[in-house]
Amino acid sequence: MLQKLLPITGCLIFISCKHILATGGCQSNTNQVQICAPVSSLSALPGDSGDFFSQLNGRAGVRGKAGPKGEKGIRGPPGPRTENENECNCNEELERLRNEIRQFTALVNVNEYNCSEELESLRNEIRQVNADGCPSVIFNFSRLNQITDYVRYRHYVPQLNSATICMWVHTSDFTDSSLFSYATRSGHANEILIILRNSRRISFFLENKRVKDFTFSSMMNQWAHLCVWFSTRTSQLGVYINGNNLGSFPYTGGYVRGGGSLILGQDQDQFDAGDLQASQAFSGQISSPIIWPRVLTASEISDVTHRCICPRDYAITMTLDKVELHGTAGYRME
Numbered sequence: 557m558l559q560k561l562l563p564i565t566g567c568l569i570f571i572s573c574k575h576i577l578a579t580g581g582c583q584s585n586t587n588q589v590q591i592c593a594p595v596s597s598l599s600a601l602p603g604d605s606g607d608f609f610s611q612l613n614g615r616a617g618v619r620g621k622a623g624p625k626g627e628k629g630i631r632g633p634p635g636p637r638t639e640n641e642n643e644c645n646c647n648e649e650l651e652r653l654r655n656e657i658r659q660f661t662a663l664v665n666v667n668e669y670n671c672s673e674e675l676e677s678l679r680n681e682i683r684q685v686n687a688d689g690c691p692s693v694i695f696n697f698s699r700l701n702q703i704t705d706y707v708r709y710r711h712y713v714p715q716l717n718s719a720t721i722c723m724w725v726h727t728s729d730f731t732d733s734s735l736f737s738y739a740t741r742s743g744h745a746n747e748i749l750i751i752l753r754n755s756r757r758i759s760f761f762l763e764n765k766r767v768k769d770f771t772f773s774s775m776m777n778q779w780a781h782l783c784v785w786f787s788t789r790t791s792q793l794g795v796y797i798n799g800n801n802l803g804s805f806p807y808t809g810g811y812v813r814g815g816g817s818l819i820l821g822q823d824q825d826q827f828d829a830g831d832l833q834a835s836q837a838f839s840g841q842i843s844s845p846i847i848w849p850r851v852l853t854a855s856e857i858s859d860v861t862h863r864c865i866c867p868r869d870y871a872i873t874m875t876l877d878k879v880e881l882h883g884t885a886g887y888r889m890e
């Protein structure tokens with residue numbers, strides 16, 4: 557005989573059983589016959605009582621007994637759903653959940669966007685709170701063509717993966733005048749070198765390489781504010797003159813090594829203020845040299861330049877208590 561089992565995706569499996577157990581289950585030693593067809597068409601198979609298939613197709617619940625006269629009868633519970641109905645309801649439920657997830661995801665994105673703005677706003681506020689008047693002292697280099705006048709930083713210079721170096725400069729001498737020279741023990745005499753070439757051009761050296769020359773309006777006989785920056789993270793460097801951005805440029809070098817010797821007013825050709833040349837001496841004034849271990853924003857550069865507001869997270873300030881004055885190099889406080 558054929559024993560009917562549950563339909564599987566539009567197919568019905570019939571098992572021919574030799575023995576029917578008291579529980580209605582089948583023993584082993586059975587042969588399976590699989591018939592694939594739309595469920596509705598299977599209900600018309602020969603020999604079927606129709607009762608089983610009517611359940612598959614969904615049968616209305618048994619209507620309850622009629623109530624007292626004048627009252628409506630109570631409808632019985634609904635019959636079992638067909639697989640097609642379940643599939644239909646699942647799809648609706650799935651689509652509803654998908655829509656909920658889409659809305660949630662959109663909400664999360666909006667929140668993330670707002671968080672980014674809020675975070676940046678708070679960072680700016682913190683920078684403002686941390687900002688202060690820029691440490692200030694004016695170093696004076698009065699003599700041309702000499703090898704004895706320079707200002708040396710006495711403390712340890714850390715490794716710099718990114719940096720912004722700012723200072724005020726006033727000069728009338730633009731013949732290879734070295735403003736800022738940082739040499740390392742490893743033989744990199746020009747680990748950082750900022751040198752004026754003439755009244756409209758500076759050269760910027762990093763890791764012993766001349767990485768970029770910048771030209772600008774003449775700074776002859778007037779105070780000019782200079783900021784150079786580099787970043788190994790973005791592989792970019794750039795210069796600001798008087799708060800004006802001269803642009804950013806590709807930079808393929810690595811970080812600046814720590815532990816070197818840093819001087820103002822001369823160009824080291826060896827570590828520890830070695831092998832200075834008279835032709836590269838700076839003559840004029842340098843004020844408020846500061847190094848930050850990061851790239852300052854254009855807004856921060858503007859604050860430093862025009863409002864004398866300096867973020868406090870600098871790595872180096874060359875104030876009087878941190879430097880040695882050599883030769884006739886002098887200073888005055890503003």
Ligand SMILES: [Ca+2]
Nearest residue numbers: 823825833836
């Ligand atoms: Ca030199």
